[in-house]
Amino acid sequence: MRTVFRFHGGIHPSENKQQSLQTPIEFAGIPPELVIPLSQHVGAPASSVVAIGERVLKGQMIAESTGYISLPLHAPTSGTITAIEDRTIPHPSGYKAPCLIIATDGEDEWQTTRCEPNYQDLTPAELVQLLRDAGVAGMGGAGFPTAVKLSINPDVHIETLVINGTECEPYITADDALMRERGAQIIEGARILSYIINPARTLIGVEDNKPEGIASLRYAARDTGIDIVAVPTRYPSGGEKQLIEILTNKQVPSGGLPADIGVMCQNLGTTVAIHDAVIKGRPLISRITTVTGRSLDQPQNFEVLLGTPLRFLLSRAGYQGSTNNKLIIGGPMMGFTVPNADVPVVKTCNCLLAPTENELPSPPPAKACIRCGQCAEVCPASLLPQQLFWFAQGNEHEKLERHNLFDCIECGSCSWVCPSHIPLVQYYRAAKADIVLHRENHLKSEHARGRFEFRQARIAREVHEKQTRREARRQAALAHNNDSGSITSPSTDPVQAAIARAKARKAGQQKPRSEPESS
Amino acid sequence: MAPVLITSPHAHSARSTAGMMLKVLLATVPGILVLTYFFGFGTLVNILWACVVALTCESLALALRRRPLLFYLGDYSALVTATLIGIALPPYSSWWLIAIGTGSAILLAKHLYGGLGYNPFNPAMVGYVILLISFPVQMTSWALPQGPEELPGLIEALKACFAPAHYDGTTMATPLDLLKQNNSLPVDELWVENQQFGRWAGLGWEWVNIAFLGGGLWLLWQRVFTWHAPVTMLVALALMASLFYDGGSAASGGSPLFHLLSGATMLGAFFIVTDPVTSAVSLRGRLVYGTLIGVLIYVIRVWGNYPDAMAFAVLIMNFAAPFIDHFTQPRTYGHRDKPENR
Known part of the structure; x- marks a missing residue:
């Protein structure tokens, strides 16, 4: 039994996981229309490589990556591209972004794809490229391209590979369902990862509220050397930094990466996607999504084609729209609400939560902070949330940074526990955005100041040069006048002398004035 | 359905500020009972009158500051302050003493600084110290601990508070x-x-x-x-x-x-x-x-x-x-x- 360590703080919200675990994973079906956002996660959006009206086959690449942190997209089923247009995408701000629209034909016809069951024949670099071409992204949080995460500096040795199967958010059971039903694939995926990065040990952390999943994984992992570690159920044990601390007793340095302490963390769902991409030659075109909440008659886990509109999923789960108050993508702690049910499922949607007002009531108006400190007790980053709140209200950016605002992982524990119902996390998000904006503005103004000062210096230099030239010409003119023994001597005729001086000045002025224009 | 757009977290624990204040009030009960047993009804009258003054001052301050009355009165913080002052003052204190102490606690120490959560000093203690400095004689005359049969009754205690001139109690260091x-x-x-x-x-x-x-x-x-x-x-x-x-x-x-x-x-x-x-x-x-x-x-x-x-x-x-x-x-x-x- 491996020792597990403690992270600071944490909470025990109601789990609400059983509702969606009553039935096995079911294929959600092919909706009439798929909406594939070109931007599904962090990084540059993909760029469409298909034309409107073109027929696409299942697994065919329909958009290519446009940079290092960018991934291609594949058609989740066969059909026809009907439009490339802006649709509402699953994003906290509910904005519209370019999407490929596929009218499905129901034939689900595959394009031939490349699979590598004997992946050991490939080099790790070739496997990483394969995962990149298959569009595999982190299935847990921000959807960071897996290939990028795996392309670490060769000098860095990864001691510990951590597969994150904690699934600490209430309601979500997508990973639990995978563990129960696809243990062998998870372990195979983990072994592929292990082949690529060659760690000394591979650990799979699972919260101890999933005994069936743990048993299934342990069975699948027998004789592989992969260790399944049951960790105490405490939100947010599934935060990457928290899980690393639980398993290794080491903290990821602030602003650094887990690789800095010899650890790499991958989501459990991602290992299945890796398995599918390598062994089955199946690009990332579907995922497991928990569809749950009390306004559904049959909450359950679905295997969902990417691009499936939420409306289609909800109807498959017996949606009672009249009782529902909000649609949440993700869990109740870190999920975000979407403005309507036409939003599609993307690579990162692990849960669709349709609660009733009783279940997740709208918060009452906030009362004043009484500095009770419960937020500080539960903060997994050991911050002082009540102080951050105070500084955020006063826009005290310097103090916010001194109190390490940017180490906040926005897990929501402080807001959850706050007896005054203050939306603390929202204050921190706003403050972070504000500080980032402020920094950018500061940079811009620094640039502008630099340019302005350079211009001032240039103008001063030109004026000075002009004067020097004028002086030189005057001297030259005087010398010339004296030398040539002019028609009228300056001493005898002051009027003529003044005219000559004015002419000289005019000539001197015209010349330098044209110079700045040409420069 | 018109979906609500709101930021995470969407779940919340059952704790509330009002609940915490009520627990604090409840936890003072044993102490108040023992005080009453040894020193008579004086402390209870202190507390009740302090609560009346505190709620009045709180309402007045909230009205002047144009805040919703019931929302803020509902946090019970004024009652906690009043109860603590009532306990801290000598039993059988006069009504004006309690009123001055509670009034300064709520108005000066709390609302002048912006109300609950913004006061740098403990309101009950500010009220207490103002009284201690201003009325040292009244503040240091504590009743004699006696058996229940010798203690003044409730009527006597009310008289001591609201008609102090007609009350003759025994106090001791x-x-x-x-x-x-x-x-x-x-x-x-x-x-x-x-x-x-x-x-x-x-x-x-x-x-x-x-x-x-x-x-x-x-x-x-x-x-x-x-x-x-x-x-x-x-x-x-x-x-x-x-x-x-x-x-x-x-x-x-x-x-x-x-x-x-x-x-x-x-x-x-x-x-x-x-x-x-x-x-x-x-x-x-x-x-x-x-x-x-x-x-x-x-x-x-x-x-x-x-x-x-x-x-x-x-x-x-x-x-x-x-x-x-x-x-x-x-x-x-x-x-x-x-x-x-x-």
Whole structure:
């Protein structure tokens, strides 16, 4: 039994996981229309490589990556591209972004794809490229391209590979369902990862509220050397930094990466996607999504084609729209609400939560902070949330940074526990955005100041040069006048002398004035 | 359905500020009952009248500040302040004394600073100190602990409060007073000489303190506050008393047990020092905050001008709380240094 360590703080919200675990994973079906956002996660959006009206086959690449942190997209089923247009995408701000629209034909016809069951024949670099071409992204949080995460500096040795199967958010059971039903694939995926990065040990952390999943994984992992570690159920044990601390007793340095302490963390769902991409030659075109909440008659886990509109999923789960108050993508702690049910499922949607007002009531108006400190007790980053709140209200950016605002992982524990119902996390998000904006503005103004000062210096230099030239010409003119023994001597005729001086000045002025224009 | 757009988290624990305040009020009940048993209905009348004054002042302040009345009255913080003042004032205090104390607590110490959560000083203690400085005679006349049959009844207590001119009660110096004024007798002789002393500390007082300790432990179990400040305060007070307890000579400051069970020690430890608004916020900070209050209480009790010191010690440390907070920030995840070292 491996020792597990403690992270600071944490909470025990109601789990609400059983509702969606009553039935096995079911294929959600092919909706009439798929909406594939070109931007599904962090990084540059993909760029469409298909034309409107073109027929696409299942697994065919329909958009290519446009940079290092960018991934291609594949058609989740066969059909026809009907439009490339802006649709509402699953994003906290509910904005519209370019999407490929596929009218499905129901034939689900595959394009031939490349699979590598004997992946050991490939080099790790070739496997990483394969995962990149298959569009595999982190299935847990921000959807960071897996290939990028795996392309670490060769000098860095990864001691510990951590597969994150904690699934600490209430309601979500997508990973639990995978563990129960696809243990062998998870372990195979983990072994592929292990082949690529060659760690000394591979650990799979699972919260101890999933005994069936743990048993299934342990069975699948027998004789592989992969260790399944049951960790105490405490939100947010599934935060990457928290899980690393639980398993290794080491903290990821602030602003650094887990690789800095010899650890790499991958989501459990991602290992299945890796398995599918390598062994089955199946690009990332579907995922497991928990569809749950009390306004559904049959909450359950679905295997969902990417691009499936939420409306289609909800109807498959017996949606009672009249009782529902909000649609949440993700869990109740870190999920975000979407403005309507036409939003599609993307690579990162692990849960669709349709609660009733009783279940997740709208918060009452906030009362004043009484500095009770419960937020500080539960903060997994050991911050002082009540102080951050105070500084955020006063826009005290310097103090916010001194109190390490940017180490906040926005897990929501402080807001959850706050007896005054203050939306603390929202204050921190706003403050972070504000500080980032402020920094950018500061940079811009620094640039502008630099340019302005350079211009001032240039103008001063030109004026000075002009004067020097004028002086030189005057001297030259005087010398010339004296030398040539002019028609009228300056001493005898002051009027003529003044005219000559004015002419000289005019000539001197015209010349330098044209110079700045040409420069 | 019109989906609500709202940011995470969407779930919330069942805790509320009002719930915490109600628990605090509930936890004062044993102490109030014991006070009533030994000193009569005076404390109850104090509390009830203080509550009336506090709610009136709170409503007035809220109305002047154009805040919704019921929303803010519903946090019960004014009742907590009033109850603490009612307990702290001598039983059978006059109505005007209670009104001035409660009124200054709510209006000056709380609302002038912006209401609940924004007051740097503990309102109940500000009210108490204003009275102690302005009306020392009235504030140091504590009733005689007596058996229930000899104590004034409820009617007498009401008379004492609202018609003080017609009330004739017996008051006496408290054990803390006696010890302070004593400079000739060794402690055990002082004990024999005066009927106000009980088994460990003052007659009645020891049970009052034990009752408040019980209420405080229940609050601790209910996780209304953490152990850090109250425990360090009591430990510091006991340590100071042990250090300077010379076996009970005439110059002695009294035994550790005497200090722990005298005056406002337990009320202070669990109901005043734990006021979250005015105390230090980080756990390490609360250790410092509690320790220094404990030390100050002993210093003022034994070498200062006042027999009890809770209010002054707490107010002084209220001043220091932001400073303590500045130097006791916890080490953030992933940081080597504590923030103040950078």
